[in-house]
Amino acid sequence: MYEKDGEKYFVVDGHVHYWNAGPDNRNKYGKMFIDCFYGYHSSLSPEEYLWDEEKFAEYSEETMMHDLFEIGYVDKAIFQPTYLLDFFPDGFNTTAQDAVLAEKYPDRFILNSSFEPRLGEQGLAAFEEKHKRYGFKGVKLYTAEWHEDSKGWKLHDYWSRRYLEKCQELGVTNIHVHKGPTIRPLNRDAFDVADVDHVASEFTDLNFIVEHVGLPRLEDFCWIAVQEPNVYGGLAVAMPFIYSRPRYFAQIIGELLYWLDEDRILFASDYAIWQPKWLVEMFVDFQIPDDMQGEYGTLTSDIKRKILGLNAARLYDIEVPSEVPQEEPVMSGGESGYPENPL
Amino acid sequence: MITEASVLDALSGVRDPELDEPITEMKFISSLQVSGDAVDVTLRLPTPFCAPNFAYLMAHDARAALLSVPGIREARVTLEDHHTAEEINAGMASGFGFENTFSSFEESGGDSLEELRTIFRRKAFVSRQEKLCRMLLADDCHSPEELAGMRLGEVPRSEAKEKYLSRRGELGLDVSEEAPFVVDPDGRQVPEEAVVKHLRFARVTRLSIEANAGFCRGVLAARYEGSPGIIEKEATL
Numbered sequence: 001m002y003e004k005d006g007e008k009y010f011v012v013d014g015h016v017h018y019w020n021a022g023p024d025n026r027n028k029y030g031k032m033f034i035d036c037f038y039g040y041h042s043s044l045s046p047e048e049y050l051w052d053e054e055k056f057a058e059y060s061e062e063t064m065m066h067d068l069f070e071i072g073y074v075d076k077a078i079f080q081p082t083y084l085l086d087f088f089p090d091g092f093n094t095t096a097q098d099a100v101l102a103e104k105y106p107d108r109f110i111l112n113s114s115f116e117p118r119l120g121e122q123g124l125a126a127f128e129e130k131h132k133r134y135g136f137k138g139v140k141l142y143t144a145e146w147h148e149d150s151k152g153w154k155l156h157d158y159w160s161r162r163y164l165e166k167c168q169e170l171g172v173t174n175i176h177v178h179k180g181p182t183i184r185p186l187n188r189d190a191f192d193v194a195d196v197d198h199v200a201s202e203f204t205d206l207n208f209i210v211e212h213v214g215l216p217r218l219e220d221f222c223w224i225a226v227q228e229p230n231v232y233g234g235l236a237v238a239m240p241f242i243y244s245r246p247r248y249f250a251q252i253i254g255e256l257l258y259w260l261d262e263d264r265i266l267f268a269s270d271y272a273i274w275q276p277k278w279l280v281e282m283f284v285d286f287q288i289p290d291d292m293q294g295e296y297g298t299l300t301s302d303i304k305r306k307i308l309g310l311n312a313a314r315l316y317d318i319e320v321p322s323e324v325p326q327e328e329p330v331m332s333g334g335e336s337g338y339p340e341n342p343l
Numbered sequence: 344m345i346t347e348a349s350v351l352d353a354l355s356g357v358r359d360p361e362l363d364e365p366i367t368e369m370k371f372i373s374s375l376q377v378s379g380d381a382v383d384v385t386l387r388l389p390t391p392f393c394a395p396n397f398a399y400l401m402a403h404d405a406r407a408a409l410l411s412v413p414g415i416r417e418a419r420v421t422l423e424d425h426h427t428a429e430e431i432n433a434g435m436a437s438g439f440g441f442e443n444t445f446s447s448f449e450e451s452g453g454d455s456l457e458e459l460r461t462i463f464r465r466k467a468f469v470s471r472q473e474k475l476c477r478m479l480l481a482d483d484c485h486s487p488e489e490l491a492g493m494r495l496g497e498v499p500r501s502e503a504k505e506k507y508l509s510r511r512g513e514l515g516l517d518v519s520e521e522a523p524f525v526v527d528p529d530g531r532q533v534p535e536e537a538v539v540k541h542l543r544f545a546r547v548t549r550l551s552i553e554a555n556a557g558f559c560r561g562v563l564a565a566r567y568e569g570s571p572g573i574i575e576k577e578a579t580l
Contacts, residue, residue, distance in 0.1 A: 029426065032390075032391035032392060032426050033392065035390070035391060036390040036391060036392045039389065039390050039562040039565050039566050040562060042565040043558075043561035043562045043564065043565035044558075044561060215551070215554070215555070215558075216361070216551060216552075216554070216555035216558070217551060218547055218550065218551035218554070219466075219544065219547045219548040219550075219551045222547050223544070241554070241558075244561065245554070245557055248550070248553070248554045248557060251550050251554075252550065252554065255546075255547045255550060258543075259547070
C-alpha cells in the first residue's frame with residue numbers, strides 16, 4: 001500500500017520475474033539476452049537504483065522480497081514466467097522456479113503459467129496437469145520464442161486456439177501476451193500484434209493483456225484495443241519512461257486513456273529490469289505537463305488508483321482493503337477503428 | 344580524393360527503416376576508414392537482439408550509399424556485436440541477397456523484405472505528415488478542416504515539409520504542387536469530416552516511432568558508454 005497526500009493506493013505489480021541468468025545457466029544467446037535486458041535496465045533507471053551485471057543476472061529471494069514488499073509498496077505481484085529454454089538450460093524463469101516463492105509467500109504472489117502450442121496434444125495434457133498442480137488464473141505467452149526449428153508462432157494458429165479453448169475450460173481467463181524483444185525475426189515481424197485481434201474477437205470471455213502496450217508498435221495496439229473490449233495494456237517497459245522521458249510517458253498514457261480507457265491499463269515494473277519503488281512514487285506524483293493538458297487532460301488520483309492496482313485486482317479477483325476508494329469502471333471498447341486497416 | 348565528410352554525407356542518407364532517422368544521427372556508425380578508393384564502415388546497434396531484418400537493410404543501404412560516392416570503388420560494411428553479425432557480414436562481403444544471407448534460418452522465405460520496408464515507409468509517411476500538420480495547426484492557426492482542403496503548393500516551405508515530401512515520394516505518391524496535402528498512405532485524399540480522426544491516429548503512430556527511437560538511443564548509449572562513435576551529421580533530407 002502506498003500513501004501520499006492523504007490518498008491511498010493499493011498496488012498490484014502486474015509483471016515480475018525471479019530469473020536465473022547466471023553464468024551456469026546460459027549459452028551465448030542467453031548471455032546476449034540478459035545483456036539486452038541489462039541495457040534496458042541501465043539506460044532507464046535512476047542512478048541510485050542501478051545494479052551491477054552480476055547481481056542483475058542472478059539475484060536472491062531476499063533482494064526480491066525487499067525490493068517489492070519491504071520498500072516497493074507492492075501489495076501483490078504477478079509472476080509472468082518466461083521459459084527461453086533454448087537460451088537458458090534450466091529456463092529463465094519457469095512456473096516451477098516461480099512457484100518456490102509463490103508457495104512460500106502465498107499472500108504476496110500470484111503465480112501465472114504458460115503454454116507452448118508447438119507441443120501439440122501431449123503439451124495440452126501436460127498443461128492441464130500443470131493447472132491441477134498450481135491452479136493459476138493467467139498465462140504469459142511469448143510468441144517470439146524459439147522451439148526446435150520454429151522461431152515463433154501466432155496466437156491464431158490452430159494449436160494455439162486449442163490451448164486457448166483449454167484455458168476457457170479451466171477458468172484461466174487472463175492471457176498475457178509478450179511481443180518482443182524480437183528473437184531473430186527475419187522478414188516477418190514478431191512484434192506484430194495483429195494476431196491478438198483475431199483471438200480477442202473469437203475468445204470474448206478471455207482477457208488479453210498486451211505487455212508493454214505493444215511497444216514499439218503502440219499504434220497497432222491502440223488500433224486493436226479500441227475495437228476489442230477484452231484487450232488490456234500492461235505498462236511494463238513504458239513505465240520507466242516516467243523518469244528519463246516524462247514527456248513521452250505523458251503522451252503514451254494520454255494516448256492509452258484516449259484509445260482504451262482508465263480501466264484497461266495495468267501497472268507493471270517488469271522487475272528486476274526496473275524496481276517498483278521509484279516507479280510507484282513517480283507515478284503518484286506524475287501529472288500531464290501543462291502544455292499537453294489541452295490534448296490529453298489530467299490524471300486524477302482515481303485514475304492512478306485504477307492503473308496501480310484496482311484494474312489488476314478486478315482481473316484476478318484480489319480483495320482490495322475497504323480503506324482504498326474504488327470508483328466504478330467505465331469500460332469502453334467495441335468502437336470502430338480508424339483507419340479501416342492498420343498501417 | 345575521397346574525404347571522410349563526403350562518406351558521412353552519403354551515410355546520412357541511410358535511415359533506420361523502423362525509426363525513420365539517419366543511421367549517422369542514431370550513432371550507429373562506430374568506425375569509418377578511407378584508404379585510396381576503398382572505404383570500411385562498421386555498424387553497431389543498441390542491442391545484440393535488434394531485429395536482423397532491419398540490421399540487414401541498414402547494412403545493405405549503407406553499402407549502396409558508399410558505392411554512390413564518386414571515386415569509391417570498394418565498400419566494406421561490417422556489423423559488430425550482433426547475434427547475426429556473422430551471417431550479415433558474410434552476406435555483405437559476397438553480395439548475397441537477404442534470402443541467401445539467411446538461407447540457414449528456418450524462418451526466411453515468405454514475405455519479401457521490400458514488403459517489410461513498405462510497411463515502415465507508410466508509418467514514416469503518416470508520422471511526418473502529422474508532424475507537419477501539427478506545426479501548421481499551432482503556428483499558422485489553420486483548422487484541421489482547412490488542412491484537408493489544402494494542396495501541397497499551399498503548404499509553406501519548411502524542413503518538416505521537405506521530409507514529408509521525401510517520405511511521400513518514396514511511397515510513389517504524387518508530390519506535385521496541385522496534389523492534395525492530406526492523403527492516406529495509398530494516396531487517397533482524406534475527406535474533411537475524417538481529418539481529425541486521421542490525425543489522431545497519425546499522432547499515435549508518430550509517438551510510437553519517436554518513443555522507440557528515444558529508447559534505442561538510450562540503450563545504445565548505455566551499451567557503448569564512453570565510446571561516442573562517429574559524430575552525427577544532420578540529415579541531408
